[in-house]
Amino acid sequence: MIGIFDSGIGGLTVVRAFMEQMPGYDIVYFGDTARTPYGNKSPETVVKYALENTDFLLSKGAKIIVMACNTASSVATEKMAERFDVPIFEVITPAVELAIKTSGKSGIGVIGTMATINSGIYEKKIKQANPDARVYSFPCPLLVPLVEEGWLNKPETRMIVKKYLHPLKVRQINTLILGCTHYPILKKIIQQKIGKRVNIIDSSIAVVGKVKAFLENHVEVDSMLYKKGECRFFVSDVTEQFKKTAKDILKRTVILEHVRI
Amino acid sequence: MIGIFDSGIGGLTVVRAFMEQMPGYDIVYFGDTARTPYGNKSPETVVKYALENTDFLLSKGAKIIVMACNTASSVATEKMAERFDVPIFEVITPAVELAIKTSGKSGIGVIGTMATINSGIYEKKIKQANPDARVYSFPCPLLVPLVEEGWLNKPETRMIVKKYLHPLKVRQINTLILGCTHYPILKKIIQQKIGKRVNIIDSSIAVVGKVKAFLENHVEVDSMLYKKGECRFFVSDVTEQFKKTAKDILKRTVILEHVRI
Numbered sequence: 001m002i003g004i005f006d007s008g009i010g011g012l013t014v015v016r017a018f019m020e021q022m023p024g025y026d027i028v029y030f031g032d033t034a035r036t037p038y039g040n041k042s043p044e045t046v047v048k049y050a051l052e053n054t055d056f057l058l059s060k061g062a063k064i065i066v067m068a069c070n071t072a073s074s075v076a077t078e079k080m081a082e083r084f085d086v087p088i089f090e091v092i093t094p095a096v097e098l099a100i101k102t103s104g105k106s107g108i109g110v111i112g113t114m115a116t117i118n119s120g121i122y123e124k125k126i127k128q129a130n131p132d133a134r135v136y137s138f139p140c141p142l143l144v145p146l147v148e149e150g151w152l153n154k155p156e157t158r159m160i161v162k163k164y165l166h167p168l169k170v171r172q173i174n175t176l177i178l179g180c181t182h183y184p185i186l187k188k189i190i191q192q193k194i195g196k197r198v199n200i201i202d203s204s205i206a207v208v209g210k211v212k213a214f215l216e217n218h219v220e221v222d223s224m225l226y227k228k229g230e231c232r233f234f235v236s237d238v239t240e241q242f243k244k245t246a247k248d249i250l251k252r253t254v255i256l257e258h259v260r261i
Numbered sequence: 262m263i264g265i266f267d268s269g270i271g272g273l274t275v276v277r278a279f280m281e282q283m284p285g286y287d288i289v290y291f292g293d294t295a296r297t298p299y300g301n302k303s304p305e306t307v308v309k310y311a312l313e314n315t316d317f318l319l320s321k322g323a324k325i326i327v328m329a330c331n332t333a334s335s336v337a338t339e340k341m342a343e344r345f346d347v348p349i350f351e352v353i354t355p356a357v358e359l360a361i362k363t364s365g366k367s368g369i370g371v372i373g374t375m376a377t378i379n380s381g382i383y384e385k386k387i388k389q390a391n392p393d394a395r396v397y398s399f400p401c402p403l404l405v406p407l408v409e410e411g412w413l414n415k416p417e418t419r420m421i422v423k424k425y426l427h428p429l430k431v432r433q434i435n436t437l438i439l440g441c442t443h444y445p446i447l448k449k450i451i452q453q454k455i456g457k458r459v460n461i462i463d464s465s466i467a468v469v470g471k472v473k474a475f476l477e478n479h480v481e482v483d484s485m486l487y488k489k490g491e492c493r494f495f496v497s498d499v500t501e502q503f504k505k506t507a508k509d510i511l512k513r514t515v516i517l518e519h520v521r522i
Contacts, residue, residue: 034306035296040409045295045498114502145406148301156421163417237306241375 001026001226002211003062005053008036009242010144010182011068012249013204014091015231021208026226028060032261034236037144039113039180043075046115050076052261054084060232063224066207067091070112070179074119087214087221094206095177096125100133102199103175107134109168112179114139122179136171140164147182148245153189161186162193169194177201185249234259262287262487263472264323266314269297270503271405271443272329273510274465275352276492282469287487289321293522295497298405300374300441304336307376311337313522315345317495324485327468328352331373331440335380348475348482355467356438357386361394363460364436368395370429370455373440375400383440397432401425408443409506414450422447423454430455438462446510495520
């Protein structure tokens, strides 16, 4: 089946995108809710967690791995490729490719956690594809706690989003990458504050397109994946808030299975 | 020496109180920054972490343990006492005792993380001491991220504090317990928003009074504690933000030693 992990439950936006774009594929999800968030932790620690999470998903029968977490994708991709033989997908390259297509000569904005932005990965990948691109990256550390708290439409959330986006607003971007799988949950507010004319790239949707294209070209991998439409959701910690947010994201009640990593 | 642990670096407010009230005592601190925060995690997970943290501090020569974390104090105290032979101090009882003294017949407010408030521990302990007490408890989950982000005096922080304190404001309390070791860092704003006449109880100061009284009555324990004024600070993850916040709290540069738990 398709193995997906995230630092917590933000990665369920990726599961949602899989359910919409590739319905029927079995999924095993792991959310590292006992150690969440990753975004304010060091690269060494995040790499260690990414490797442990992948070991767990492989033990559950995953044949391909999707890192549904920008922080892990930004610091652990190389180490993951060294360590594991299965196909591994990260959420950064697909978003960058989409952004390059749509941005033309205008600037590209990137928002993400402190760890993702400090890694400089988006800027590096965009410049590799287009050395003339103008890229403006800003960390938005409070957005993950705001989403986890369920403050999705409060005035304080709107003010904080506005404050974070202000430096992008004045730089005439036409494309904004949501470099964190929690942020699609705030997409409406982000669109309002950055302006209607800015094209928002949702990395959760972008990565599914990438997996789909890969499987069409690799039928030997595709044939190993079960397609009974079954999903299992494992988490390293269970709380009422996680259950509620999971339900909000997937629009259905989700059974969270507790596992010690 | 005196062993102190917290989910992260909020517990440094307790170290600061020790330095002020009991200068000279050697301290070994552990901040679990690789797994922070604890406040939105389940009791089982927090208990596991508290036991692991204590094992580490004992291995470093701690002779007494202070849980400088309200979340751990609220769910792990019993298990800690079962498992370890050394004197263990938690931050809840000392704050409750102070609150009972000053509140008279007025209401007592308590603010803390989701886990602390959900545990009901403050209410239980206050009612044990004074069955007639009126207690109003509210979780303030965003205050820890706001402190960690360093947004100590922003308008958004003021708005969020005001919103969280509103239900307490209308209930005529005269005493407010800061049930999280991060909150003393926001004490000034909290005092402004709750009103000058409300007496704020800072659990970080309260616990040091308790330890001091204990050692005066237990010279055999006191004699085992080094008093060379040395402090060591261990953390399970190191980032620039942690270093900065540590410096802000202790008003001096702190060497954070990285350790894997």
